[in-house]
Amino acid sequence: MKQKKQLLTEVELELMNILWKLEKGSVRNILEHKSMKRDLAYTSAATIMRILEQKKFTKSSKVGNTFYYHATLSKEDYQARHLNNISEKLFDNTPLSMVARLIDDGQLSKKDIKELKDTLNNIQK
Amino acid sequence: MKQKKQLLTEVELELMNILWKLEKGSVRNILEHKSMKRDLAYTSAATIMRILEQKKFTKSSKVGNTFYYHATLSKEDYQARHLNNISEKLFDNTPLSMVARLIDDGQLSKKDIKELKDTLNNIQK
DNA sequence: TGATGTCTACTAAATAATTAGTAGATAAGC
DNA sequence: GCTTATCTACTAATTATTTAGTAGACATCA
Numbered sequence A, B: 001m002k003q004k005k006q007l008l009t010e011v012e013l014e015l016m017n018i019l020w021k022l023e024k025g026s027v028r029n030i031l032e033h034k035s036m037k038r039d040l041a042y043t044s045a046a047t048i049m050r051i052l053e054q055k056k057f058t059k060s061s062k063v064g065n066t067f068y069y070h071a072t073l074s075k076e077d078y079q080a081r082h083l084n085n086i087s088e089k090l091f092d093n094t095p096l097s098m099v100a101r102l103i104d105d106g107q108l109s110k111k112d113i114k115e116l117k118d119t120l121n122n123i124q125k
Numbered sequence C: 001t002g003a004t005g006t007c008t009a010c011t012a013a014a015t016a017a018t019t020a021g022t023a024g025a026t027a028a029g030c
Numbered sequence D: 001g002c003t004t005a006t007c008t009a010c011t012a013a014t015t016a017t018t019t020a021g022t023a024g025a026c027a028t029c030a
Helices: A010-022 A027-031 A042-054 A075-090 A095-104 A110-123 B010-022 B027-031 B042-054 B075-090 B095-104 B110-123
Strands: A058-063 A066-071 B058-063 B066-071
Touching: A010 A027, A010 A042, A010 A066, A010 A075, A010 B075, A027 A042, A027 A066, A042 A058, A042 A066, A075 A095, A075 B010, A075 B075, A075 B095, A095 B075, A095 B095, A095 B110, A110 B095, A110 B110, B010 B027, B010 B042, B010 B066, B010 B075, B027 B042, B027 B066, B042 B058, B042 B066, B075 B095
Parallel strands: none
Antiparallel strands: A058 A066, B058 B066
């Protein structure tokens, strides 16, 4: 009875992105991080961090009276989860078509494509 | 002053997916489509369709007293838009890493990878 | 024509997501 | 030890999303 693989909401993702950069950080650390673009009240950020812990995306440890959070899921794993989700919901479960879309839409540069070729050649001769 | 490229919400996407299959359809057509999994009341589906039109994802034409909707944005274009969005929000604007994630996570089968190689070889010698 | 059914328009209720305030606890500086 | 800062916990308000009801228009067909 495994639970469905949950996705992050917008704000949650924004804070997680910062936490992944920090590796470990308090609400304050996150709020003051240079890549924090949203103008959140301290208590709002604290609320989100509590929610993220409830949802098991983070764990915390207390030092003095402040909580330090760290992610329990790597960004890479979350990326994979998210891609898997949109592959289902938007690409009829054909992940290859996601790549096709990136190429057709010009989101992959020529350089990207060259690199990608190299990568592919190295994984299975 | 171009407006931000809006994404579909969950239900909206579900109905759009059906509309993209139908090419053109009424609320009834959509509700009764075999791939309609959500158990929505007729009026709920009608509300979503109205919202989608407000948001410019569809246009409608009236035949008798019923509206027939069609998408104003192709599924491919929406896919590209969505990928572009998550590339920004989750992949630090490096779409190539999205592909890397698909590969590393095993979401692309061996066959997919072979096909992808072929595709890449054909686009720029 | 009139009874019945289907459709839209409007409204509202329920739920989820986002934001932030208040109170009380703990810590830190003097 | 007091005063001031900062922190968590709890609560609440706001906004977005999802769902569906009610009313009236229109259509169909016996």
